Amino acid sequence: SLAKRHKFWETQPVGQFKDFGDRSLPEGPIEAPTPLSEVKQEPYNLPSQYEWITCDMDSEEMCNEVYNLLTSNYVEDDENMFRFNYSKEFLQWALRPPGYFRSWHIGVRAKSSKKMVAFITGVPARIRVRETIVNMAEINFLCVHKKLRSKRLAPVMIKEVTRRVHLENSWQAAYTAGVVIPTPITTCQYWHRSLNPKKLIDVGFSRLGARMTMSRTIKLYKLPDQTATPGFRKMEPHDVPAVTRLLRNYLRQFVLSPDFDENDVEHWLLPKENVVDSFLVESPETHEITDFCSFYTLPSSILGSQNYTALKAAYSYYNVSTKTPLTQLMNDALIVAKRKDFDVFNALDVMHNETFLKELKFGPGDGKLHYYLYNYRIRRVLRPSELGLVLL
Numbered sequence: 001s002l003a004k005r006h007k008f009w010e011t012q013p014v015g016q017f018k019d020f021g022d023r024s025l026p027e028g029p030i031e032a033p034t035p036l037s038e039v040k041q042e043p044y045n046l047p048s049q050y051e052w053i054t055c056d057m058d059s060e061e062m063c064n065e066v067y068n069l070l071t072s073n074y075v076e077d078d079e080n081m082f083r084f085n086y087s088k089e090f091l092q093w094a095l096r097p098p099g100y101f102r103s104w105h106i107g108v109r110a111k112s113s114k115k116m117v118a119f120i121t122g123v124p125a126r127i128r129v130r131e132t133i134v135n136m137a138e139i140n141f142l143c144v145h146k147k148l149r150s151k152r153l154a155p156v157m158i159k160e161v162t163r164r165v166h167l168e169n170s171w172q173a174a175y176t177a178g179v180v181i182p183t184p185i186t187t188c189q190y191w192h193r194s195l196n197p198k199k200l201i202d203v204g205f206s207r208l209g210a211r212m213t214m215s216r217t218i219k220l221y222k223l224p225d226q227t228a229t230p231g232f233r234k235m236e237p238h239d240v241p242a243v244t245r246l247l248r249n250y251l252r253q254f255v256l257s258p259d260f261d262e263n264d265v266e267h268w269l270l271p272k273e274n275v276v277d278s279f280l281v282e283s284p285e286t287h288e289i290t291d292f293c294s295f296y297t298l299p300s301s302i303l304g305s306q307n308y309t310a311l312k313a314a315y316s317y318y319n320v321s322t323k324t325p326l327t328q329l330m331n332d333a334l335i336v337a338k339r340k341d342f343d344v345f346n347a348l349d350v351m352h353n354e355t356f357l358k359e360l361k362f363g364p365g366d367g368k369l370h371y372y373l374y375n376y377r378i379r380r381v382l383r384p385s386e387l388g389l390v391l392l
């Protein structure tokens, strides 16, 4: 990626590869905000046969259109064996957090067929970078139909969402990607913990280990039926204030993290069937809430198997351990995920996750996830353990 030209990204206010390691450049915004009157008022030009649409995710029909585009054209693994299959209820949750802007849910439709051919979204988020709180847009779900790839449509999508974010007086963004573009602030490794090894091997997600039989493999990943931690229970609405206090205090140790308030915790972390699960440890003696763990539900379509069409995957979200050892807490999360019939539990090596990955029998994934900031320079690349942010 150092030799490659990035004709679009070289024009953008992001860290450039040529500036990599230049400690003289100050940390903070790269460009000053533009006066709102000077922000381009009209949308960027599209090829004449296409038109912009603002996607009202409250509308069942629009939500279906978004789902149908993503389910056939969104992110696949490097071997094109799996494709993310975000559910409709997940998309509605991901795109309508407190303070969201419908104008940041942007689609492109072919005028003739009325078919959606591209999508990109932003949601507002207060992100702390060291001691500074920045109002950012979290950019996600960038998707161009497979038939319209490599036509430079992505830069137009990105410029349009940037323009609409600017119109709401917001000048920074955070995003992640499996591709390397200028310039990652950190690069994370993802890990997988088998819960249903027989299915994972059958569909080619995992391979039988050397000198391992299937029955030995099933035994290796077997989990107890019951969780081990006294006071471990599902999070409930009345827990929001205590979980907010616990999580805010825990996230302070990371260089980059969300600045969640109670409204954010209520939206992002209260359990939602088929979308997000969250648990906490309430001390049986003091009734104090001492620990928290959560994971979100993101199935992948299986592209080439006769026996299965979907891989049910849980993704580690935010976890806090102050009394229960993190490894024991996460083992309880694995037990609950297995009970809920997940096939695999995924985790990035962010926050303190690398302390439990090997002991809980996670195996390394085959790719990396790079984190990016738009219009905000940081002094040096971060270690994954300095990152307290998980994007969906």
Ligand SMILES: CCCCCCCCCCCCCC(=O)CSCCNC(=O)CCNC(=O)[C@H](O)C(C)(C)COP(=O)(O)OP(=O)(O)OC[C@H]1O[C@@H](n2cnc3c(N)ncnc32)[C@H](O)[C@@H]1OP(=O)(O)O
Pocket (backbone or CB within 6 Å): 005, 006, 007, 008, 009, 010, 073, 074, 075, 076, 137, 139, 140, 141, 142, 143, 144, 145, 148, 149, 150, 151, 152, 153, 154, 155, 158, 161, 162, 165, 166, 170, 171, 172, 173, 175, 176, 177, 178, 179, 181, 374, 375
């Ligand atoms: C202040 C507010 C600021 C808000 C905005 C902040 C920035 C937000 C940025 C977005 C964050 C999204 C985060 C997110 O959604 C999570 S990452 C998931 C992205 N989506 C997918 O991978 C789905 C499958 N792939 C596709 O749909 C297409 O391949 C896409 C649409 C990815 C590219 O379409 P294409 O037909 O394959 O390609 P062209 O149109 O010909 O364009 C080529 C140019 O696009 C650059 N490119 C390729 N993939 C990219 C990616 N994932 N991020 C950023 N840039 C990406 C590429 O480097 C090149 O530029 P360069 O020549 O300079 O290298």
Ligand SMILES: CN(C)Cc1n[nH]c2ccc(-c3ccc(F)cc3OCCn3ccnc3)cc12
Pocket (backbone or CB within 6 Å): 075, 076, 077, 078, 082, 083, 084, 140, 176, 177, 178, 190, 191, 300, 346, 347, 348, 365, 367, 368, 369, 391, 392
């Ligand atoms: C984060 N969010 C922006 C979606 C996103 N975009 N690009 C990605 C590249 C990797 C991961 C990822 C993150 C954590 C993880 F455990 C496995 C992952 O991908 C496995 C490969 N894969 C892709 C599709 N089906 C399987 C997510 C993403």
